[in-house]
Structure formats: C-alpha cells, structure tokens
Amino acid sequence: MGIELSTAKALQLWHDVSLHQVRDEEPDLSVRQLAILLTIYLEAPPHTVRGLAAKLRVTKPVITRALDSMGKLELVSRRRDEKDRRNVLVQRTVKGALYLERFADSVGRISSRV
Amino acid sequence: MGIELSTAKALQLWHDVSLHQVRDEEPDLSVRQLAILLTIYLEAPPHTVRGLAAKLRVTKPVITRALDSMGKLELVSRRRDEKDRRNVLVQRTVKGALYLERFADSVGRISSRV
DNA sequence: GATAATCGTTTCGGCCCCGGACTATTCTTG
DNA sequence: CAAGAATAGTCCGGGGCCGAAACGATTATC
Numbered sequence: 001m002g003i004e005l006s007t008a009k010a011l012q013l014w015h016d017v018s019l020h021q022v023r024d025e026e027p028d029l030s031v032r033q034l035a036i037l038l039t040i041y042l043e044a045p046p047h048t049v050r051g052l053a054a055k056l057r058v059t060k061p062v063i064t065r066a067l068d069s070m071g072k073l074e075l076v077s078r079r080r081d082e083k084d085r086r087n088v089l090v091q092r093t094v095k096g097a098l099y100l101e102r103f104a105d106s107v108g109r110i111s112s113r114v
Numbered sequence: 115m116g117i118e119l120s121t122a123k124a125l126q127l128w129h130d131v132s133l134h135q136v137r138d139e140e141p142d143l144s145v146r147q148l149a150i151l152l153t154i155y156l157e158a159p160p161h162t163v164r165g166l167a168a169k170l171r172v173t174k175p176v177i178t179r180a181l182d183s184m185g186k187l188e189l190v191s192r193r194r195d196e197k198d199r200r201n202v203l204v205q206r207t208v209k210g211a212l213y214l215e216r217f218a219d220s221v222g223r224i225s226s227r228v
Numbered sequence: 229g230a231t232a233a234t235c236g237t238t239t240c241g242g243c244c245c246c247g248g249a250c251t252a253t254t255c256t257t258g
Numbered sequence: 259c260a261a262g263a264a265t266a267g268t269c270c271g272g273g274g275c276c277g278a279a280a281c282g283a284t285t286a287t288c
Contacts, residue, residue: 005221005222005225005226006222007215007218008218010218010221010222010225011156011214011217011218011221012156013221014148014152014217014218014221015149015152015153015156019152019153019169019170021145022145022146022149022170022171022172023171028145029145030144030145031135031136031144031145032136032275034128034132035129035132035133035135035136038125038129038132038133039129041125042126048235048236049236050234050235050236055133056137057136057137058136058277059276059277060235060236060237061236061237061275061276061277061278062275062276062277063236064237064238065274065275065276066275069275084234084285085235085283085284086235086236086283086284086285087234087235087284088235088236088237100125101121103128104121104122104124107119107124107125107128108119108120108121108124111119111124112119144245146245162265162266163265163266164264164265164266172246173246173247173248174265174266174267175245175246175247175267176245176246176247177266178266178268179244179245179246183245198254198255198264198265199253199254199255199265200254200264200265200266201254201264201265201266202265202266202267
C-alpha cells in the first residue's frame with residue numbers, strides 16, 4: 001500500500017539526495033545521528049537515552065555523544081525527568097523541526113524528478 | 115514524472131531505512147562513501163578521482179581515502195588509465211553491485227510499507 | 229537504613245576522517 | 259627537449275566517533 005519504489009528508482013533517489021546532502025554545507029549529520037534525530041521527531045515521546053540505544057541497537061555512549069553534538073547544533077535538547085531523576089528526556093526543538101522540514105522538502109523535490 | 119513523495123512519507127521512509135542501516139552491521143558506509151559508491155554505479159564511466167571530487171564538491175583526499183576503504187571491502191576497484199597514465203579509472207565490482215542491490219531491495223521493501 | 233539495581237555520563241586507547249600542503253609521475257606546450 | 263600543467267597519492271596536526279569499563283547519582287529492594 002506504500003510508495004512502490006522500484007529498485008532503480010530507489011537507488012537514483014538515494015544517489016541524488018546523498019549528493020545534495022554532501023554538497024550542501026549544512027551541518028553534516030552521520031547516518032546514526034540522522035536516525036536518532038528522526039526517531040525523536042517521528043516516534044511518540046518520551047525518549048530516553050536507554051530507549052534510543054535499545055531501539056537503534058547501539059551502546060549508550062553513542063546516544064550520549066550524538067545528543068551532545070546535535071545539542072550543540074540545537075537540533076535537540078535534554079531535560080531531567082522529575083519523576084525519576086535518573087532519566088533524561090530528549091526533547092524536540094524549533095531548529096530541529098526546521099532542519100527536518102528542509103530535509104524532507106529536498107527529498108520531496110528530488111523524488112519528483114526521479 | 116517522478117515519485118511524488120509527500121513530506122511526511124519522505125521522513126518516514128528515511129527514518130525506517132536509516133534505522134535498518136544502523137541496526138544491520140553491514141560494512142557501515144558514511145554518507146560520503148555511499149554518495150561516491152552510488153555515483154560510480156549510476157553514472158556513466160569513466161570515473162576519475164578528480165571528476166568525483168568535483169562532482170561531490172569535496173577535496174581529492176576525501177575521494178582517495180573513500181576508495182581505499184571501499185576498495186578493502188571490494189566494493190570498488192582502481193585501474194590506471196593506459197591512455198593517460200596520470201588518471202585512475204574507478205571501476206565497479208561484483209561485490210559492489212550486490213551491495214547496492216541489497217540496499218535497493220531494502221529501500222524498496224520499506225517503501226512499500228510506508 | 230543498607231545493599232543492589234538502574235541510568236546517564238565520562239574516561240580510555242584506538243581508529244578513521246578532515247583539509248591544506250607537498251610529492252611523484254605523466255602529459256602538454258613552446 | 260625543457261618547462262610548466264595536470265593528476266593521484268601522501269603527510270600532517272587536529273578532531274570526532276567507537277565500544278568497554280568505570281563512575282556518580284538516583285531509585286528500588288529487602
């Protein structure tokens with residue numbers, strides 16, 4: 001019921017988007033960072049370090065470091081959970097939403113040409 | 115005409131594919147490496163270091179290093195151009211073709227669920 | 229209240245990538 | 259044939275990311 005992307009078109013789309021991403025001097029996110037960012041913005045909160053690590057099947061420091069670097073770019077923010085102060089709640093930001101909006105727009109534009 | 119990917123579906127597709135890519139510990143390619151690999155396989159040869167660097171708007175060492183690491187994985191190979199021995203011709207390999215085929219298949223499978 | 233479990237972070241040594249500058253080789257030009 | 263241009267590779271100091279392990283803070287268990 002989905003998009004029905006043929007093999008050739010899938011590769012062409014990935015090629016064009018990757019090229020666009022590499023060329024653009026946007027803050028270059030790694031595959032892992034982008035996966036984390038998209039999970040935070042597309043899946044229902046709350047998001048914790050441990051939960052993200054389990055979902056991506058990576059170790060906790062990977063999440064901590066990615067949140068550090070994306071936090072510097074203000075794409076995400078952190079807040080202590082007051083109910084259980086061991087937890088950190090990862091939160092969305094305006095800049096992060098705009099970043100993904102731009103990204104989705106460029107994918108959409110490119111896909112209409114593939 | 116193209117694929118007509120809506121903004122929401124574009125993000126969902128990228129999320130699912132990135133997640134799949136991060137989880138599967140396939141030889142982990144960076145965004146740049148994947149862009150180079152796709153360019154080699156989708157655009158018409160010949161491919162030289164200088165040409166790839168210009169197309170991606172990165173420096174030459176980036177291409178050399180990426181070819182080194184992807185060469186170790188046997189995803190691409192290099193050959194001297196006998197017509198002009200200053201040039202190196204980047205060539206496709208069976209493993210590289212299979213790698214991209216698997217990648218495209220997973221994108222196709224995921225897109226049909228988005 | 230003492231002990232154990234949980235959570236996020238930090239530390240550690242190692243590895244890879246970055247771009248600018250430089251080198252070696254191979255044409256091209258005059 | 260000599261001088262310069264073009265090409266790919268290498269070197270260098272800097273920086274980021276990696277997983278395992280140790281750590282401090284907090285909560286749960288008994």
